[in-house]
Amino acid sequence: MLVTPDSILAYCMEHLEGVVLRESWGERGIYYNPGETLPRGVYILTIKEKDGENDRASQLDREGVYRVNLGLRKPSFRALFGELPKRPPAGGVVEMPYDFAALDRLIPHPVYAWMGWIAVLSPGEQTFRELLPYIEEAYGFAKEKYNRRKRK
Numbered sequence: 001m002l003v004t005p006d007s008i009l010a011y012c013m014e015h016l017e018g019v020v021l022r023e024s025w026g027e028r029g030i031y032y033n034p035g036e037t038l039p040r041g042v043y044i045l046t047i048k049e050k051d052g053e054n055d056r057a058s059q060l061d062r063e064g065v066y067r068v069n070l071g072l073r074k075p076s077f078r079a080l081f082g083e084l085p086k087r088p089p090a091g092g093v094v095e096m097p098y099d100f101a102a103l104d105r106l107i108p109h110p111v112y113a114w115m116g117w118i119a120v121l122s123p124g125e126q127t128f129r130e131l132l133p134y135i136e137e138a139y140g141f142a143k144e145k146y147n148r149r150k151r152k
Contacts, residue, residue, distance in 0.1 A: 003128045005047045005066050012045060016139050019044065026052055032142035038149060042142040045070050045135060054091045057100040057110035058121055068131065069109055069119045070138040077116040080106065087114040106130065 001007070009021060009028060018034030020041060027048045033041025049066040051059070058067050077084060085094040085108070093100065093110045100110035104124045109117035118134065120127055 044142045059101040
């Protein structure tokens with residue numbers, strides 16, 4: 001199986017109930033929003049295919065390179081990468097000893113690791129399979145956040 005941005009998004013749309021696909025800020029994202037009852041829904045996963053003004057650490061302008069981004073619960077992030085870093089200044093990158101441009105490797109998100117986000121650039125088939133439990137966790141976490149927002 002060739003792993004592409006489209007195949008990852010299709011997997012999410014097929015396997016996760018109550019999700020919508022949206023394009024915004026130069027990214028395509030999967031949001032939990034059953035019935036589209038919230039204005040935007042809650043992020044589960046995004047795919048970024050080009051560098052942005054405040055996000056260049058992954059060098060996404062390279063041919064065929066894209067980044068999959070997922071928001072995990074903080075304990076899961078800590079189990080993978082240790083303590084959450086401090087929030088970087090606008091346009092900055094988190095201070096962590098990782099190569100944020102490395103391909104096919106699970107890494108902290110270069111900008112949003114402080115919130116528990118992880119990333120992988122251009123995952124191969126094996127790395128995508130390793131990502132599946134994290135997609136499920138991000139989905140469950142998004143549902144929890146959605147339910148809290150609905151109660152307000």
